[in-house]
Amino acid sequence: MAASTSKSRAKKSARPGRPATSRPPGADADLDAIRISAARTDLARTDLVRTDADSDFTDAELGGEGLALSHLPVLAAEVLELLDPQPGEVFVDGTLGGAGHTRLLLKAGASVYGIDQDPYALSRLGELAGLTIVQGNYREMDRLLQGYRISAVDGVLLDIGVSSFQLDDAQRGFSYHTEAPLDMRMSQQGEGAYQVINETPVEELAAIIFEFGEERHSRRIARAIEAERERAPIATTTQLAEIIKRAYPGAHARGIHPARRTFQALRIYVNDELGALNSGLEAASRLLKPGGRIAVISFHSLEDRIVKRFFRDQPDLQALTKRPVEASENEQARNPRARSAKLRAARKSGHAQTEHDRVKDSQS
Numbered sequence: 030m031a032a033s034t035s036k037s038r039a040k041k042s043a044r045p046g047r048p049a050t051s052r053p054p055g056a057d058a059d060l061d062a063i064r065i066s067a068a069r070t071d072l073a074r075t076d077l078v079r080t081d082a083d084s085d086f087t088d089a090e091l092g093g094e095g096l097a098l099s100h101l102p103v104l105a106a107e108v109l110e111l112l113d114p115q116p117g118e119v120f121v122d123g124t125l126g127g128a129g130h131t132r133l134l135l136k137a138g139a140s141v142y143g144i145d146q147d148p149y150a151l152s153r154l155g156e157l158a159g160l161t162i163v164q165g166n167y168r169e170m171d172r173l174l175q176g177y178r179i180s181a182v183d184g185v186l187l188d189i190g191v192s193s194f195q196l197d198d199a200q201r202g203f204s205y206h207t208e209a210p211l212d213m214r215m216s217q218q219g220e221g222a223y224q225v226i227n228e229t230p231v232e233e234l235a236a237i238i239f240e241f242g243e244e245r246h247s248r249r250i251a252r253a254i255e256a257e258r259e260r261a262p263i264a265t266t267t268q269l270a271e272i273i274k275r276a277y278p279g280a281h282a283r284g285i286h287p288a289r290r291t292f293q294a295l296r297i298y299v300n301d302e303l304g305a306l307n308s309g310l311e312a313a314s315r316l317l318k319p320g321g322r323i324a325v326i327s328f329h330s331l332e333d334r335i336v337k338r339f340f341r342d343q344p345d346l347q348a349l350t351k352r353p354v355e356a357s358e359n360e361q362a363r364n365p366r367a368r369s370a371k372l373r374a375a376r377k378s379g380h381a382q383t384e385h386d387r388v389k390d391s392q393s
């Protein structure tokens with residue numbers, strides 16, 4: 030694909046008539062939406078946790094009373110084993126979400142700086158002893174932590190992508206199943222899916238769908254979108270899903286919904302998820318102390334490749350996982366989100382940091 034899919038392309042101003050997608054945190058409608066989606070997801074998650082035969086964790090440890098609003102942590106036992114949190118250690122959870130993993134780090138006696146770019150995700154969390162909540166993008170975690178006078182940490186966790194809570198909140202526009210304005214912005218800032226779908230040149234749109242969705246019918250889909258938006262802007266998720274479905278050859282013969290890959294591509298592009306991962310890994314490796322650990326859970330082959338290469342090429346990181354760790358069949362059965370999860374971890378070598386300290390000392 031010749032077209033550039035760089036997120037840094039010139040931002041275009043919002044077109045008139047763009048649906049209003051931002052809602053003030055705490056608005057009644059939000060709370061209702063949260064209650065509804067929590068009620069909808071609670072049953073399934075509670076059942077799943079209770080049938081968790083190969084986990085030592087209780088409901089309380091996996092989310093406590095807040096389980097109704099929390100996200101079932103993926104590969105929890107494996108993350109804990111690799112991060113190995115010790116009492117008094119300091120961790121960064123760069124993707125705090127429902128604080129599922131963070132609760133386990135806190136339980137081990139560590140303190141956690143929990144970062145999330147989604148103001149709604151953070152507004153749902155209550156206070157937890159040992160947790161400092163930080164709103165922002167994990168790509169700049171070292172700068173964010175400077176505000177708390179933290180310049181080095183014992184561990185970093187990234188569990189990237191969207192949470193079940195975000196997927197379940199229809200109004201966010203992540204799902205092709207429910208009618209919602211085209212949005213998909215986790216941070217509620219910047220250009221949303223509406224602008225990408227309605228304003229991106231067709232070749233570039235095809236490249237985005239191909240690259241981030243690994244969708245082989247990307248050109249056909251992009252051309253169908255172009256034809257439709259020439260008549261009137263495409264405003265909602267189900268409208269877009271219907272256009273993709275009509276453009277898709279043999280849509281019903283396949284197991285997956287024809288819109289799935291395109292929606293994934295849009296979400297990754299809108300939130301610059303690969304750019305954030307690249308910068309976040311750099312920031313994390315600057316923050317880690319000698320002996321510090323980093324664990325990353327990814328859900329897409331492009332993401333896993335970035336993590337694998339970073340751990341391989343960073344001279345002061347030693348990979349702790351030769352191959353990515355995947356969820357057990359049991360976990361996959363009870364948590365569909367775990368099916369594509371890949372966990373990699375690395376440890377910062379003491380030697381490189383000691384050397385760094387020595388040079389620093391000699392300079393002072």
Ligand SMILES: C[S@@+](CC[C@H](N)C(=O)[O-])C[C@H]1O[C@@H](n2cnc3c(N)ncnc32)[C@H](O)[C@@H]1O
Pocket residue numbers: 099100101102103123124125126127128129130131144145146147150165166167168188189190191192193215305
């Ligand atoms: C998969 S969920 C994390 C769930 C969490 N580990 C748990 O157990 O509850 C991902 C979360 O990371 C947030 N997120 C994704 N990309 C981010 C980024 N670049 N910076 C900060 N937060 C991000 C999302 O808003 C979402 O709440």
